[in-house]
Amino acid sequence: MLSSSSSLQPVPAPSSPSLADRIEALLPQTQCTKCGYPACRPYAEAIADGSASYNQCPPGGQQGVARLAQLLGQPLIPLNPANGLERPRPLAVIDEAACIGCTLCIQACPVDAIVGAAKQMHTVIAELCTGCDLCVAPCPVDCITMVDATGRETGWDAWTQAQADAARARHDFHIIRLRREKQENDDRLAAKAAEKLKAVAAEAAATPEQQAEQQRKKAIIQAAIERARLKKEQAAKDTQ
Secondary structure: OOOOHHHOOOOOOOOOOOHHHHHHHOOOOOOOOOOOOOOHHHHHHHHHOOOOOOOOOHHHHHHHHHHHHHHHOOOOOOOOHHHOOOOEOEEEEEOOOOOOOOOHHHHHOOOOOEEOOOOOOOEEOHHHOOOOOOOOOOOOOOOEEEEEOOOOOEHHHHOOHHHHHHHHHHHHHHHHHHHHHHHHHHHHHHHHHHHHHHHHHHOOOOOHHHHHHHHHHHHHHHHHHHHHHHHHHHHHHHHO
16 A cells, blocks of 8 residues: 655755756767866856856857857857867878877877877777867977868868766766875875884884984875875865
Protein backbone atom coordinates (compact mmCIF):
# COMPACT_ATOMS: atom_id res chain seq x y z
CA MET A 1 0.00 0.00 0.00
CA LEU A 2 1.34 3.46 -0.93
CA SER A 3 2.07 5.84 1.90
CA SER A 4 0.04 9.02 2.20
CA SER A 5 1.24 12.14 0.45
CA SER A 6 1.89 13.77 3.82
CA SER A 7 4.76 11.33 4.42
CA LEU A 8 6.51 12.13 1.15
CA GLN A 9 9.66 14.21 1.33
CA PRO A 10 9.58 17.45 -0.70
CA VAL A 11 11.75 17.44 -3.80
CA PRO A 12 13.92 20.57 -3.99
CA ALA A 13 13.29 22.66 -7.06
CA PRO A 14 16.20 22.74 -9.50
CA SER A 15 18.15 25.97 -9.41
CA SER A 16 17.72 28.20 -12.42
CA PRO A 17 20.82 28.81 -14.54
CA SER A 18 22.54 32.08 -13.73
CA LEU A 19 23.18 34.74 -16.33
CA ALA A 20 26.81 33.61 -16.49
CA ASP A 21 25.61 30.04 -17.14
CA ARG A 22 23.40 31.18 -20.01
CA ILE A 23 26.17 33.31 -21.50
CA GLU A 24 28.68 30.46 -21.24
CA ALA A 25 26.26 28.16 -23.07
CA LEU A 26 26.37 30.55 -26.05
CA LEU A 27 30.18 30.64 -26.27
CA PRO A 28 32.02 28.26 -28.63
CA GLN A 29 34.17 26.83 -25.81
CA THR A 30 37.42 26.91 -27.77
CA GLN A 31 39.14 28.13 -24.55
CA CYS A 32 41.45 30.21 -26.75
CA THR A 33 41.87 33.20 -24.35
CA LYS A 34 41.52 35.67 -27.26
CA CYS A 35 38.72 37.37 -25.31
CA GLY A 36 41.32 38.44 -22.76
CA TYR A 37 40.28 35.88 -20.14
CA PRO A 38 41.89 32.51 -19.29
CA ALA A 39 38.89 30.46 -20.46
CA CYS A 40 35.30 30.78 -21.67
CA ARG A 41 33.79 30.59 -18.18
CA PRO A 42 35.68 33.59 -16.73
CA TYR A 43 34.73 35.58 -19.83
CA ALA A 44 31.07 34.65 -19.37
CA GLU A 45 31.25 35.77 -15.75
CA ALA A 46 32.87 39.04 -16.79
CA ILE A 47 30.11 39.73 -19.32
CA ALA A 48 27.50 38.92 -16.67
CA ASP A 49 28.95 41.36 -14.14
CA GLY A 50 29.46 44.08 -16.75
CA SER A 51 33.26 44.14 -16.68
CA ALA A 52 33.62 42.81 -20.25
CA SER A 53 31.80 43.46 -23.50
CA TYR A 54 29.94 40.77 -25.41
CA ASN A 55 31.94 41.31 -28.63
CA GLN A 56 35.32 39.89 -27.61
CA CYS A 57 35.07 36.30 -28.91
CA PRO A 58 36.63 35.86 -32.39
CA PRO A 59 35.81 32.11 -32.65
CA GLY A 60 32.12 32.94 -32.19
CA GLY A 61 32.38 35.63 -34.84
CA GLN A 62 29.67 38.14 -35.62
CA GLN A 63 26.98 35.49 -35.19
CA GLY A 64 28.29 34.87 -31.68
CA VAL A 65 28.01 38.58 -30.92
CA ALA A 66 24.43 38.50 -32.19
CA ARG A 67 23.58 35.53 -29.98
CA LEU A 68 24.91 37.27 -26.89
CA ALA A 69 23.28 40.59 -27.80
CA GLN A 70 19.90 38.87 -28.07
CA LEU A 71 20.33 37.17 -24.69
CA LEU A 72 21.40 40.40 -23.01
CA GLY A 73 18.86 42.61 -24.75
CA GLN A 74 21.67 44.74 -26.14
CA PRO A 75 22.24 46.21 -29.62
CA LEU A 76 24.24 44.29 -32.21
CA ILE A 77 27.78 45.68 -32.34
CA PRO A 78 30.81 44.66 -34.41
CA LEU A 79 33.29 42.07 -33.19
CA ASN A 80 36.13 43.91 -31.47
CA PRO A 81 39.18 43.62 -33.80
CA ALA A 82 41.48 44.11 -30.80
CA ASN A 83 40.59 40.53 -29.80
CA GLY A 84 41.15 39.10 -33.28
CA LEU A 85 39.31 38.58 -36.54
CA GLU A 86 36.61 36.11 -37.44
CA ARG A 87 38.19 33.31 -39.46
CA PRO A 88 37.73 29.71 -40.58
CA ARG A 89 38.31 27.26 -37.75
CA PRO A 90 41.96 26.21 -37.73
CA LEU A 91 43.38 22.83 -36.81
CA ALA A 92 46.77 22.22 -35.18
CA VAL A 93 49.08 19.88 -37.08
CA ILE A 94 52.39 18.67 -35.67
CA ASP A 95 55.36 17.92 -37.92
CA GLU A 96 56.06 14.62 -36.24
CA ALA A 97 59.52 14.32 -37.81
CA ALA A 98 60.58 17.59 -36.19
CA CYS A 99 58.87 17.00 -32.81
CA ILE A 100 61.37 16.55 -29.97
CA GLY A 101 58.83 15.33 -27.39
CA CYS A 102 59.19 18.28 -25.01
CA THR A 103 55.49 17.99 -23.90
CA LEU A 104 55.07 21.81 -23.81
CA CYS A 105 52.25 21.67 -26.35
CA ILE A 106 50.50 18.98 -24.31
CA GLN A 107 50.67 21.21 -21.26
CA ALA A 108 49.32 24.18 -23.23
CA CYS A 109 46.33 22.41 -24.78
CA PRO A 110 43.21 23.35 -22.78
CA VAL A 111 41.14 20.39 -23.98
CA ASP A 112 43.71 17.55 -23.93
CA ALA A 113 43.66 17.17 -27.72
CA ILE A 114 47.40 16.38 -27.98
CA VAL A 115 48.83 13.01 -27.03
CA GLY A 116 52.41 11.88 -26.56
CA ALA A 117 55.07 11.34 -23.93
CA ALA A 118 58.34 12.94 -22.90
CA LYS A 119 60.98 12.52 -25.63
CA GLN A 120 58.40 10.77 -27.81
CA MET A 121 56.55 12.03 -30.86
CA HIS A 122 53.36 14.00 -30.18
CA THR A 123 50.25 14.12 -32.35
CA VAL A 124 46.99 16.08 -32.42
CA ILE A 125 43.63 14.30 -32.21
CA ALA A 126 41.99 16.30 -34.99
CA GLU A 127 38.39 15.82 -33.89
CA LEU A 128 39.20 17.17 -30.42
CA CYS A 129 41.22 20.23 -31.48
CA THR A 130 39.36 23.53 -31.00
CA GLY A 131 41.86 25.57 -33.02
CA CYS A 132 42.80 27.73 -30.04
CA ASP A 133 46.43 28.31 -31.22
CA LEU A 134 47.74 27.95 -27.65
CA CYS A 135 50.07 25.09 -28.53
CA VAL A 136 51.98 27.06 -31.18
CA ALA A 137 53.94 29.58 -29.12
CA PRO A 138 55.39 27.15 -26.52
CA CYS A 139 56.87 24.83 -29.18
CA PRO A 140 60.67 25.37 -29.12
CA VAL A 141 61.21 23.90 -32.60
CA ASP A 142 58.26 25.53 -34.40
CA CYS A 143 56.87 22.20 -35.55
CA ILE A 144 53.17 23.09 -35.08
CA THR A 145 51.17 24.65 -37.89
CA MET A 146 47.57 25.86 -37.81
CA VAL A 147 45.77 24.84 -41.00
CA ASP A 148 42.35 25.84 -42.31
CA ALA A 149 39.84 23.13 -41.39
CA THR A 150 36.53 24.65 -42.57
CA GLY A 151 37.15 26.46 -45.85
CA ARG A 152 35.00 29.57 -46.13
CA GLU A 153 32.91 28.77 -43.07
CA THR A 154 33.72 30.99 -40.10
CA GLY A 155 32.40 31.61 -36.60
CA TRP A 156 29.44 29.44 -35.64
CA ASP A 157 29.14 28.24 -39.25
CA ALA A 158 32.47 26.48 -38.67
CA TRP A 159 31.59 25.09 -35.24
CA THR A 160 28.53 23.26 -33.91
CA GLN A 161 26.84 23.41 -30.54
CA ALA A 162 27.62 19.72 -30.04
CA GLN A 163 31.32 20.42 -30.61
CA ALA A 164 31.17 23.33 -28.18
CA ASP A 165 29.49 21.23 -25.49
CA ALA A 166 32.07 18.45 -25.92
CA ALA A 167 34.95 20.92 -25.76
CA ARG A 168 33.58 22.44 -22.55
CA ALA A 169 33.32 18.97 -20.96
CA ARG A 170 36.92 18.18 -21.92
CA HIS A 171 38.13 21.52 -20.58
CA ASP A 172 36.31 20.98 -17.29
CA PHE A 173 37.93 17.55 -16.97
CA HIS A 174 41.31 19.09 -17.89
CA ILE A 175 41.04 21.58 -15.01
CA ILE A 176 39.98 18.86 -12.56
CA ARG A 177 42.90 16.68 -13.66
CA LEU A 178 45.42 19.49 -13.21
CA ARG A 179 44.12 20.27 -9.72
CA ARG A 180 44.25 16.61 -8.77
CA GLU A 181 47.80 16.21 -10.05
CA LYS A 182 48.92 19.36 -8.22
CA GLN A 183 47.32 18.15 -5.00
CA GLU A 184 48.95 14.73 -5.35
CA ASN A 185 52.33 16.38 -5.93
CA ASP A 186 51.88 18.66 -2.91
CA ASP A 187 50.93 15.64 -0.80
CA ARG A 188 54.06 13.77 -1.94
CA LEU A 189 56.27 16.74 -1.09
CA ALA A 190 54.62 17.12 2.33
CA ALA A 191 55.09 13.42 3.08
CA LYS A 192 58.73 13.60 1.98
CA ALA A 193 59.31 16.62 4.21
CA ALA A 194 57.68 14.84 7.15
CA GLU A 195 59.95 11.83 6.66
CA LYS A 196 62.97 14.10 6.49
CA LEU A 197 61.87 15.76 9.72
CA LYS A 198 61.68 12.39 11.41
CA ALA A 199 65.15 11.51 10.15
CA VAL A 200 66.58 14.77 11.44
CA ALA A 201 64.90 14.27 14.81
CA ALA A 202 66.41 10.81 15.04
CA GLU A 203 69.95 12.07 14.50
CA ALA A 204 72.13 12.12 17.57
CA ALA A 205 73.46 15.59 18.28
CA ALA A 206 76.65 15.09 20.23
CA THR A 207 77.85 18.71 20.19
CA PRO A 208 76.20 22.14 20.54
CA GLU A 209 77.09 22.84 16.91
CA GLN A 210 75.31 19.68 15.81
CA GLN A 211 72.31 20.56 17.94
CA ALA A 212 72.12 24.01 16.36
CA GLU A 213 72.32 22.51 12.86
CA GLN A 214 69.63 20.01 13.77
CA GLN A 215 67.31 22.80 14.95
CA ARG A 216 68.00 24.78 11.76
CA LYS A 217 67.04 21.79 9.61
CA LYS A 218 63.91 21.23 11.67
CA ALA A 219 62.86 24.85 11.25
CA ILE A 220 63.32 24.69 7.46
CA ILE A 221 61.37 21.45 7.14
CA GLN A 222 58.59 22.61 9.46
CA ALA A 223 58.27 25.82 7.44
CA ALA A 224 57.97 23.77 4.24
CA ILE A 225 55.28 21.58 5.79
CA GLU A 226 53.37 24.65 6.94
CA ARG A 227 53.52 26.18 3.45
CA ALA A 228 52.19 22.94 1.97
CA ARG A 229 49.38 22.90 4.52
CA LEU A 230 48.38 26.48 3.72
CA LYS A 231 48.46 25.78 -0.03
CA LYS A 232 46.25 22.73 0.48
CA GLU A 233 43.74 24.80 2.48
CA GLN A 234 43.73 27.52 -0.20
CA ALA A 235 43.22 24.93 -2.95
CA ALA A 236 40.27 23.49 -1.03
CA LYS A 237 38.75 27.00 -0.69
CA ASP A 238 39.24 27.65 -4.43
CA THR A 239 37.24 24.54 -5.34
CA GLN A 240 34.29 25.50 -3.13
